[in-house]
Amino acid sequence: MDYFDFLNESVSPWHTVDCLRRLFAAAGFEERQxxxxxxxxxxxxxxxxxxxxxxxxxxxxxxNESSRFRLAxxxxxxxALKISPNPDRTAAGACTLHAEVYGSPIxxxxxxxxxxxAGVLAYEKDGNVQTKLVRGSKLFRIPNLAVHLNRGVNQDGTKVDPQADFNALWQAATADGKxxxxxxxxxxxxxxxxxLLDFDIQLFDAQPASLGGFNDEWIYSGRLDNLGSCHAVAKALVSAPAPANDFCVACFCNNEEIGSETREGACGNFLRSVLETVWSAGCAASDLPALSGSSSSFSAILGESFALSVDAAHAVHPNHPEKHEANHSPVLGxxxxxxxxxxxxxxxxxxxSARLRLLCEQANVPCQTFVMRNDMPCxxxxxxxxxxxxxxxxxxIGEPMLSMHSIREMTAASDHEAMVRLVAEFFR
Known part of the structure; x- marks a missing residue:
């Protein structure tokens, strides 16, 4: 799947998973329960x-005894902004939808x-609850207050009250105002x-991803954090050959933006359950029952494995270089x-970190370093x-990015290519 197609289609976590499913299915991956x-x-x-x-x-x-996990x-x-369960309101002739803040957007x-x-609908059919992905064809909007009604906006900045200001206009009210x-x-x-019984719907930036800069060197898009990493990891795993002894694993968690403490998040048991399942199956297929039956052996294997955590990184802002720690200012490209x-x-x-630096040398990928300032939270x-x-x-690790957590972010095309090469080298 083309990178821009992936960015444009992955408009909710469930749509991201749907894109990944199709990408892996096209490469011959078999889905299992x-x-x-x-x-x-x-x-x-x-x-x-x-x-x-x-x-x-x-x-x-x-x-065999030397087998390990290689994880990305x-x-x-x-x-994002998620539509609340009972969102409907009317004001000044417009029907609005109240949204809850998800994560920490700008x-x-x-x-x-x-x-x-877009999101997922939960509905009843024949006495059972089923789900369906949905992406609406209409566009909504949260309008700004005109400068004539907010004279200090350019001096004081836009101050957004998430409770009062995140009501999205979605259609005109009826003639009776309802x-x-x-x-x-x-x-x-x-x-x-x-x-329909329930829904989990969120708003998203509807503008397609595009190349930018005089030489088309940059990528402008919504959701680059962390769809850029998802695409790089998936593309690298798809291109990797069958490993001789190691398990090559790509894990795409949900709910990182709100702390990961969910069933689908990094703090859940999903990844561990999969690793235990395939480890036991692999040992049994290779006639190593002693390894497959030992929880202490499995824990030891985990401790000798290696993982790349791939997420966006803060590039130094050309207009605000003072916001970065000296000698730790990654740049786009x-x-x-x-x-x-x-x-x-x-x-x-x-x-x-040393293993990463060596991997970068092997993949011929330049490596920059980021450290947060002591007077700013990380x-x-x-x-x-x-x-x-x-x-x-x-x-x-990550690709350097500007405008992180804005509705529309910015990275360098060459850095995405470098990330794909790096993770592919890791899986090889």
Missing amino acids: MTDRAAFAPGKAYVFVRGGALVALRMPLQV LAHTDFP YSTWLDRDLGY ASAFADALQGELGVAGR GGIVLKTNAQKRYASDAVS GSTVGPAISASLGIPTVD
Whole structure:
């Protein structure tokens, strides 16, 4: 799948997983359920899905005492505005939808944008609850207040009250001033498939991804954090050959933007369950029952494995270079970024960082370093959560980015290509 197609189609975590599913299916990956007891063939590729999360992997040709896991981690979610369960309001002749803030978006960037809506519908059919992906064809909007009514906006900045200001206009009110029900519109999207019971719908930037800069060197798009990492990891795994002894695994978690403590998040048991399943299957296929039956052996293997936590990194802003720590100012087009933090908001340590630097040399990819200033709080990734729960040595890396958590972000095309090469080298 083309990168821009991936960016344009992945408008919710569930749509991201749907895109990944199709990408892996086209490459011959077989989708399995956790309850599936069928054998896992050596050298074959498989996919597991849990809601807005997905794990894809290539089985080794043979499991032996030197077998390990090579993991690349990313997340499918991004800052967004989610439509509340009972969103309908009417004001000044317009029907509006109240939205809840998901993650930490830059509020002002959501104003005066063409907003699409997408997500998942839960409905009843024949007494059972089923789900359906939906992406509406209409555009909504959250208008800014005119400068004539907010004279100090250019001096004081746009101050957004998320409770009062995140009511999206979606249609005109009826002649008697009453609001239409958004749930009725969603029932229409569902069609005759069944009776709508609930929904999880979020707004998204509807402008397509594009190349920018005089030489088309930059990428402008919504959701680059962390769809850029998802695409790079998936593309690298698809291009990788069947590994001789190691398990090559790509894990795409949900809910990173809100702390990962969910069933589909990095703090859940999804990844561990998949790793235990394929480890036991691989050992059994290679006639190593002693390894497959030992939980201590599995834990030891995890401790000797390695993971790349791939997420966006802060590029230095040309207009605000003072916001970066001296000697730690990654630039667009300068290559991938190694992220470290003394408070362990990133999982990198001296040994995992050294392994990353060596990997960059092998892949012929330039490496930059990011450290957050002491007087500013540091963000985090799925890396620390997975490294702590599984005991896997992990390094945090990313493509340098400007406008992180804006509704529309910016990266360099060459850095995305470098990330694909790096993760592909890792899987090889």
